Structures are given as C-alpha cells and as structure tokens.
Amino acid sequence: MTSVPPMAVEQPPIFHVEAERTPLQEAVASELGEGLASSGFLVLPSQMEGFVQTGEPKESVEVVNFGTGKKPCPTPVTVRTVPGALVAPDAAPMVCPCCGGAMERHGEVAVTLWHLPMGMDRTRVVVSRQRWACASGHTRIDDVPFKAEGHRVTVPLLNYVRDLLSLGQTLKSVSLMTGLHKNVVKEIDRARLEGLYTEVGEDGGRRLRRPGDQARYLGIDEFKLHDGHRYATVVVDLETGHVLWLAHGKRKQVVYDFCDFVGDEWMSRVVAVACDMNASYERAFLERHPHLAVVYDHFHLVKNFNEKVISEVRKDEQRRLREEGDEDAAKSLKGSKYILMTRADTRLGKDRDARAGKVVSRGNELFGKDEARQRGGNRERYEELIAQNELLSTCDIVKEALAKAYAYRQEKRMRDCMEGIVEVCRGTGNEHFEWFANLVEGHMDGIVAHARHRISSGKVEGTNNTIKSLRRAGYGYPDDEYFFLKIFDASRRYSPGRESVAA
Numbered sequence: 399m400t401s402v403p404p405m406a407v408e409q410p411p412i413f414h415v416e417a418e419r420t421p422l423q424e425a426v427a428s429e430l431g432e433g434l435a436s437s438g439f440l441v442l443p444s445q446m447e448g449f450v451q452t453g454e455p456k457e458s459v460e461v462v463n464f465g466t467g468k469k470p471c472p473t474p475v476t477v478r479t480v481p482g483a484l485v486a487p488d489a490a491p492m493v494c495p496c497c498g499g500a501m502e503r504h505g506e507v508a509v510t511l512w513h514l515p516m517g518m519d520r521t522r523v524v525v526s527r528q529r530w531a532c533a534s535g536h537t538r539i540d541d542v543p544f545k546a547e548g549h550r551v552t553v554p555l556l557n558y559v560r561d562l563l564s565l566g567q568t569l570k571s572v573s574l575m576t577g578l579h580k581n582v583v584k585e586i587d588r589a590r591l592e593g594l595y596t597e598v599g600e601d602g603g604r605r606l607r608r609p610g611d612q613a614r615y616l617g618i619d620e621f622k623l624h625d626g627h628r629y630a631t632v633v634v635d636l637e638t639g640h641v642l643w644l645a646h647g648k649r650k651q652v653v654y655d656f657c658d659f660v661g662d663e664w665m666s667r668v669v670a671v672a673c674d675m676n677a678s679y680e681r682a683f684l685e686r687h688p689h690l691a692v693v694y695d696h697f698h699l700v701k702n703f704n705e706k707v708i709s710e711v712r713k714d715e716q717r718r719l720r721e722e723g724d725e726d727a728a729k730s731l732k733g734s735k736y737i738l739m740t741r742a743d744t745r746l747g748k749d750r751d752a753r754a755g756k757v758v759s760r761g762n763e764l765f766g767k768d769e770a771r772q773r774g775g776n777r778e779r780y781e782e783l784i785a786q787n788e789l790l791s792t793c794d795i796v797k798e799a800l801a802k803a804y805a806y807r808q809e810k811r812m813r814d815c816m817e818g819i820v821e822v823c824r825g826t827g828n829e830h831f832e833w834f835a836n837l838v839e840g841h842m843d844g845i846v847a848h849a850r851h852r853i854s855s856g857k858v859e860g861t862n863n864t865i866k867s868l869r870r871a872g873y874g875y876p877d878d879e880y881f882f883l884k885i886f887d888a889s890r891r892y893s894p895g896r897e898s899v900a901a
C-alpha cells in the first residue's frame with residue numbers, strides 16, 4: 399500500500415496591505431529611521447520646546463521594588479531611552495561672557511533627564527548639548543530649556559508630579575508612578591508648597607503668605623502634635639475651610655502673632671471667632687480687637703460634655719457597680735460609651751433603618767461573610783441604660799437640651815435654655831456635672847452669641863480630621879514645617895495644571 403500524501407490544505411489568502419506611506423511617515427522614516435515609521439510606534443508632541451529626537455528609543459529593563467524594605471516586591475520595568483538634541487540656537491556667533499572673545503564649537507556634552515512615563519514604562523531623554531570654548535580657555539554649554547531647575551527631570555514630568563501631589567497622592571505612590579526617588583518627589587512637593595503658601599519677607603527669610611481673601615468668620619482650635627504632648631494651633635476661615643495660620647503652642651501668643659500677620663485692617667472686617675472654652679484664645683482676640691464676637695460653638699461644647707461628663711459618669715458608675723458585686727450591670731455599661739454619646743435622632747434613624755432591613759455590610763460568598771443588617775433596639779437599649787441610672791438619664795436630658803439651645807436664633811431663648819441646663823446640672827450634686835455647669839456659666843455670653851452668629855463648627859471638625867489623617871499618612875514626624883504646609887494644602891483644592899511651572 400502506498401500511502402497517500404496528505405492533501406495540501408489550501409491556505410486562505412493573506413491580504414497584505416501594501417504600506418503606502420503617508421507624507422508624515424515618509425518624513426519620519428527619512429528623518430528618524432525606518433523603525434519609527436513602522437507598526438507599533440506613536441509619534442506624539444514631546445511637550446519639550448527645543449527638543450529634537452535623533453534616533454529610535456532603546457529599551458532596557460530595570461528591576462524596581464514596588465514593595466517595602468521588609469516585604470520587597472521586585473518587578474521588572476521597561477525603561478525607554480530616547481536620544482535627542484537641542485534645536486540649533488541662533489546662528490549668531492557665540493560671545494564669551496567672561497572675556498568677550500568669539501567662541502568656537504568644542505565637542506558635545508550629554509545630559510539624561512527623566513520624562514513623562516507611558517503607563518508603568520519609564521521614559522528618559524538623552525540630550526546632547528553643544529559645548530563652546532573661547533581662545534582664553536573659557537567654556538560654556540548650551541542650556542536645556544525644558545530641564546526642571548535643580549532636578550534631572552523634564553519640565554513636563556515636573557508638572558505631572560506637581561499635579562499628582564496637588565490631587566493628594568502620597569510621596570510613595572508618586573514615586574512609584576513616575577520612577578523618581580521618594581526624596582526627589584518630596585523636594586518637588588516642598589518647593590510646590592513653599593511657592594503656594596510662603597513668600598520672601600523683608601529680612602530675606604521665608605514667611606507665610608497672607609490670605610488673599612477676606613474672612614468674616616474664623617475658627618481657632620488646637621491639635622496634638624506627633625508626640626501627643628505638645629500642641630499646635632490652627633486658624634481656619636469658617637466659610638471656605640481654608641487653613642490661614644498654624645503655629646506651635648496653644649498660648650495667647652499664637653493669637654497675637656496671627657493678628658500681626660493679617661494686620662489690623664484685615665482683622666477689622668472679621669465679624670466673629672469660634673473657639674473652644676478651655677483655651678485662652680478668647681481673651682487674646684478681645685484684647686487686640688474688642689469689636690469681635692467670640693462664639694463658643696456647639697461642636698466644642700458637646701465635645702466637652704462627652705469627654706468630661708458622660709465618659710466620666712459612665713466610668714464612675716461602672717466602678718461602683720463592680721464594687722457592689724453587680725458584674726453583669728457593670729458589663730452592660732462597658733460597651734455603652736458610643737450609644738450614650740449619640741443623639742436621639744441618630745438612634746431613631748438607626749432603628750428605622752433596622753425596621754426597613756437596611757444592609758450595613760453587604761455579605762459576600764468570596765470571603766464567606768454573611769450580610770449584616772442594621773441592628774434595631776437602639777432606643778430600648780439606650781432607655782434601659784438610662785433608666786437604670788439617674789445620672790446617665792440626666793446626661794441624656796442635657797445633651798438633647800444643648801441641641802435645642804443651639805437651634806435658637808434669639809439670644810434670650812437660648813440663654814433661658816442654657817440656664818435651664820445649668821440648673822439641671824447643679825441639681826445632680828455630681829462633681830462632673832458641677833464642672834460643666836461652671837464651664838457654661840463662666841462662658842454664657844460667648845455661648846449665647848451663637849444665636850446671633852450662627853457659625854457652623856463643621857469646618858473646624860473637618861480640619862481636625864484632615865490633620866489626623868495626614869499624621870496617619872506619615873507626613874508628621876520629623877518635619878513639622880512640611881507637615882504644616884501639607885495641612886494648608888489639604889484644606890484647599892487645586893485643579894491639575896493650575897500650578898504648572900513654565901518651561
């Protein structure tokens with residue numbers, strides 16, 4: 399048997415598009431080489447005025463650690479190196495700036511600059527520059543107009559880094575995205591922040607830039623620094639939320655310094671200042687600017703009540719129950735801090751959600767988690783807690799009365815309500831309530847001033863949260879100046895491109 403050769407399978411015809419080049423492709427091919435005119439290339443503006451590409455990019459691979467020192471994650475990354483040169487400067491003969499003699503061409507010097515990445519692939523350009531020499535031996539090299547000052551980076555990359563930072567990206571993520579070292583990114587960030595928020599003073603040193611807009615309502619507050627023992631003070635424009643001033647310490651001097659910083663005229667247009675009661679800010683402001691209304695806002699008063707009364711009463715009560723051997727009752731108080739500090743409408747809202755079967759945490763099969771729905775019975779739990787304890791029930795009364803007082807728009811009604819609160823507190827005979835009654839009585843005028851100047855404390859609260867999250871992100875220690883400028887920046891929003899550096 400002779401084997402039959404397998405039948406030749408007829409191949410489908412391949413339609414080959416005969417490359418008929420466009421004039422541009424022709425130009426690219428003749429200028430830069432065949433490679434760039436072929437498939438897979440993209441000819442784009444480089445955003446570098448004066449740069450001319452002189453050949454095809456060379457690819458290499460660099461291993462980059464995308465993890466940390468402890469948990470390294472080495473990853474190969476493509477680096478494209480694009481050769482280029484500067485557009486020939488004007489034909490006029492170069493004159494030596496030192497001796498005035500004519501300069502002749504004297505070799506070339508190359509500089510390597512990091513440029514905009516493409517995805518995770520990194521790009522750098524190698525630019526050869528003309529070197530000139532005069533007869534007396536002075537030399538000079540052509541400037542690269544698109545090089546960022548102080549860094550081996552192109553101006554388009556510098557602007558990209560600044561945009562990413564102004565959008566709130568961390569130093570580390572910007573470093574991984576652009577391939578620049580974290581310290582270089584930090585230097586760029588610091589220069590960006592200094593440019594935005596500082597200026598050169600008469601003595602030649604840097605000082606904070608004065609606010610451009612007139613504020614009508616200010617908020618002042620203290621926040622803890624990294625070590626938790628020292629404090630700093632922040633002044634906020636309550637309408638815009640912009641941080642206007644930051645300084646170490648929580649003393650009156652900070653207020654004097656702020657007033658000097660913005661000047662008398664600026665301060666004369668400020669209507670009111672919101673602050674916490676147990677700081678000395680009030681007196682300092684009034685000494686300098688008696689026209690100001692000082693307002694003790696709801697946020698701070700509630701904060702004082704929560705931290706110094708509810709929290710303490712609950713602890714005392716727990717201790718007492720334990721001493722009396724009522725371990726169960728002590729335990730039920732243990733997890734009650736949050737529910738005791740909530741407001742009635744929050745509790746009611748949660749119970750309503752529970753009845754409606756609101757899902758607070760979606761279940762998922764992937765991670766074997768069941769769906770969680772809002773737990774109800776908040777009102778019952780709360781009522782049970784306060785029914786067992788007279789002091790806790792008084793906390794409830796005071797808390798609700800405070801919310802009511804701060805809703806009034808007439809000073810008289812607000813004062814009546816606050817005086818009622820003082821009476822209720824005194825009636826308990828409890829030391830913590832006494833403390834609060836004294837606090838309210840000693841600051842009554844500033845509290846009821848809220849009826850006239852309805853200052854929202856939301857912006858102060860927001861600033862406190864921003865500061866906390868920046869500290870957590872590691873911007874704090876050990877560089878306070880940088881940390882403070884970051885706080886200024888985080889209170890404002892910039893759109894990309896607004897802060898670009900011109901090439």
Ligand SMILES: [Zn+2]
Pocket residue numbers: 494495496497498499532533534535536
């Ligand atoms: Zn010379």
